[in-house]
Amino acid sequence: MRAILTVFAKEFRENLRDRRTLFTALVFGPLFSPLLFAAILMLTIQRGDARNDQPLKLAVAHAERAPNLVNHLVEYGVTVEPVTYDDAAARKAVRDRTQRIVLMIPENYGERFLAGKPAPLELYSDSSEQLAERDVRRAKAIVASYGATITQLRMIARGVDPVSLAPIAIHDVDVSTPASRSVLALGTMSYIILITMLMGGMYLAIDATAGERERGSLEPLLTVPVRREHLIYGKILAACAYMSLSLILSVTALSILLRFIGLESFGMSVNFGPITALKVILFSLPLVPLGASLMTIVAAYTRSYREAQTYLGLVLLVPTIPLVFVGALGLEPTTALMATPSLSQHFLITSLLRDEAIPLAHMALSVGVTLGLGALLAGIAGRLYHREALLG
Amino acid sequence: MIEANHLSKRFGSITAVKDVSLRAEDGRITGLLGPNGAGKSTTLRMLYTVIAPDSGDALIDGVSVVNAPLEARKSIGVMPHNAGVYQHLSARENIVYFGALHGLSKQVSESRADELIKLLDMQEFATRPAKKLSQGQKMKTALARALIHGPRNILLDEPTNGLDVMAVRGLRHLLARLRDEGHCVLFSSHVMQEVAALCDDVVVIAHGEVVASGTPDGIRDRTGHDNLEDAFVQLIGTGEGLA
Numbered sequence: 001m002r003a004i005l006t007v008f009a010k011e012f013r014e015n016l017r018d019r020r021t022l023f024t025a026l027v028f029g030p031l032f033s034p035l036l037f038a039a040i041l042m043l044t045i046q047r048g049d050a051r052n053d054q055p056l057k058l059a060v061a062h063a064e065r066a067p068n069l070v071n072h073l074v075e076y077g078v079t080v081e082p083v084t085y086d087d088a089a090a091r092k093a094v095r096d097r098t099q100r101i102v103l104m105i106p107e108n109y110g111e112r113f114l115a116g117k118p119a120p121l122e123l124y125s126d127s128s129e130q131l132a133e134r135d136v137r138r139a140k141a142i143v144a145s146y147g148a149t150i151t152q153l154r155m156i157a158r159g160v161d162p163v164s165l166a167p168i169a170i171h172d173v174d175v176s177t178p179a180s181r182s183v184l185a186l187g188t189m190s191y192i193i194l195i196t197m198l199m200g201g202m203y204l205a206i207d208a209t210a211g212e213r214e215r216g217s218l219e220p221l222l223t224v225p226v227r228r229e230h231l232i233y234g235k236i237l238a239a240c241a242y243m244s245l246s247l248i249l250s251v252t253a254l255s256i257l258l259r260f261i262g263l264e265s266f267g268m269s270v271n272f273g274p275i276t277a278l279k280v281i282l283f284s285l286p287l288v289p290l291g292a293s294l295m296t297i298v299a300a301y302t303r304s305y306r307e308a309q310t311y312l313g314l315v316l317l318v319p320t321i322p323l324v325f326v327g328a329l330g331l332e333p334t335t336a337l338m339a340t341p342s343l344s345q346h347f348l349i350t351s352l353l354r355d356e357a358i359p360l361a362h363m364a365l366s367v368g369v370t371l372g373l374g375a376l377l378a379g380i381a382g383r384l385y386h387r388e389a390l391l392g
Numbered sequence: 393m394i395e396a397n398h399l400s401k402r403f404g405s406i407t408a409v410k411d412v413s414l415r416a417e418d419g420r421i422t423g424l425l426g427p428n429g430a431g432k433s434t435t436l437r438m439l440y441t442v443i444a445p446d447s448g449d450a451l452i453d454g455v456s457v458v459n460a461p462l463e464a465r466k467s468i469g470v471m472p473h474n475a476g477v478y479q480h481l482s483a484r485e486n487i488v489y490f491g492a493l494h495g496l497s498k499q500v501s502e503s504r505a506d507e508l509i510k511l512l513d514m515q516e517f518a519t520r521p522a523k524k525l526s527q528g529q530k531m532k533t534a535l536a537r538a539l540i541h542g543p544r545n546i547l548l549d550e551p552t553n554g555l556d557v558m559a560v561r562g563l564r565h566l567l568a569r570l571r572d573e574g575h576c577v578l579f580s581s582h583v584m585q586e587v588a589a590l591c592d593d594v595v596v597i598a599h600g601e602v603v604a605s606g607t608p609d610g611i612r613d614r615t616g617h618d619n620l621e622d623a624f625v626q627l628i629g630t631g632e633g634l635a
Contacts, residue, residue: 002495006493007493010481010489013481215479216472216475217478218476219442219470219473220470222441223442223468225463225494225495388443
């Protein structure tokens with residue numbers, strides 16, 4: 001036990017002096033990725049907000065042919081820009097992005113309108129342009145409301161109660177809560193937390209195994225009267241310490257950053273106060289020994305530092321595979337899935353952030369299975385250190 | 393004292409060491425001489441317990457490296473092939489770390505480290521990070537690290553590799569001094585002059601087998617060559633791989 005602590009203390013201290021390890025484990029991962037995430041989220045939200053608030057700008061060709069319609073548009077807050085396009089000019093304006101949408105009032109509009117026949121209107125837009133879609137929808141809705149008003153007036157003029165034209169009234173009842181609307185953001189967040197945590201221990205895991213062998217310090221280490229598995233446990237423990245630090249830092253950073261973003265204005269709410277942050281850390285911690293042991297095993301099999309770096313890059317992807325399936329298949333937490341490490345942590349984190357109740361069995365299963373598997377892998381790593389091929 | 397009895401080791405289809413027996417006595421310097429690839433390192437690795445022999449055994453002060461490797465390690469100090477030290481630790485921290493791994497208390501480790509730093513004349517660079525040390529300074533650090541627990545038996549694998557003349561002289565003086573203190577010193581080398589200048593006993597190894605052993609004079613007598621180099625060439629069958 002004393003030897004394990006001796007190795008742990010040395011690895012911890014040595015890596016504290018290694019700028020690359022320190023930067024990855026404690027700066028790049030835990031601070032940079034939450035910042036990036038927050039920045040992207042904020043940009044998305046701001047754009048969404050801004051576009052809903054802005055008045056719809058609509059180029060209307062030959063507005064003089066339908067003065068009442070144009071008045072209606074203006075009443076509904078549309079900024080009407082009168083233009084004198086013909087068909088070709090309208091197409092060109094939209095294609096060149098000088099106008100997002102153009103409403104064209106054809107010559108026969110007034111004539112057909114007076115005759116009580118459907119009056120044609122042409123709306124030019126580019127459906128391949130994502131940003132136009134929302135404007136088109138708004139423009140159509142406003143024009144349609146004008147049509148509805150005209151219908152009612154005509155019915156009344158003919159002595160028909162306009163209500164009879166609406167046999168059915170549909171009301172949308174949206175039961176989504178602000179928290180559940182932010183599913184995507186939450187999924188990304190658990191991904192960032194778990195990846196950052198793993199990255200925190202990566203360089204140490206490489207350095208303590210492949211790196212140690214490459215520098216020739218492994219052989220003298222194996223001549224000390226300490227059981228080899230104790231040496232490796234000490235190294236795994238040191239990787240665990242850095243991973244835990246990464247985890248704590250990244251969760252704290254996310255918790256603080258989200259406070260400044262103001263998700264509520266976007267109709268999303270994330271329950272990410274200090275208590276939740278603490279719970280997120282606690283439920284992610286069982287994954288630490290598992291990740292550290294897994295990385296140590298992989299690094300112990302490789303022949304050089306570079307090779308270890310390549311393989312560990314791939315290993316980092318392993319825990320993210322279940323997360324992809326969750327997204328693609330829309331998986332819900334079940335007892336069986338809660339026995340899958342990394343996936344269960346993802347579910348727990350998401351539930352915590354959504355402020356949902358978590359069944360005790362789910363918590364116990366997640367913590368128990370993950371810790372058990374971590375202990376198993378640590379044991380395997382210990383056995384690996386008995387291989388003579390380890391010396392290279 | 394180190395006593396190897398019929399050690400053999402195969403790696404896949406290659407027999408690296410075949411039936412090697414040797415004795416390295418206390419108070420004497422024993423040289424393991426042979427060309428590159430003769431099996432010197434493999435023999436030493438079995439003696440300092442990082443690999444296990446396929447057959448045969450070795451006794452370190454009477455303790456079997458096969459049956460009680462942990463116990464055997466307590467009485468050996470090892471300087472393997474390249475003096476791998478921890479880059480981000482200072483020379484002194486490297487030494488103290490091994491003291492702790494040998495189970496010494498912090499105070500004992502530190503005071504022993506200070507003694508060794510003085511003995512090996514390392515004061516100038518003891519607190520410098522190991523990555524900034526020269527090859528000779530790293531060698532001294534590795535040597536001090538091997539001696540931190542005051543082992544009776546000292547094993548060195550090609551200790552003079554990559555050292556300049558002054559550093560080699562320093563190492564020779566130190567090994568002689570350890571011998572005079574009663575230690576058993578066993579080192580491997582492919583440099584004949586080194587072995588001739590320093591060793592009380594020589595074990596000549598070629599193709600994984602011991603081809604001769606004894607004092608340098610004894611070997612000269614037996615082969616009928618006055619010149620040690622000619623004697624070795626005759627024993628090994630070729631001069632290839634020696635220096």
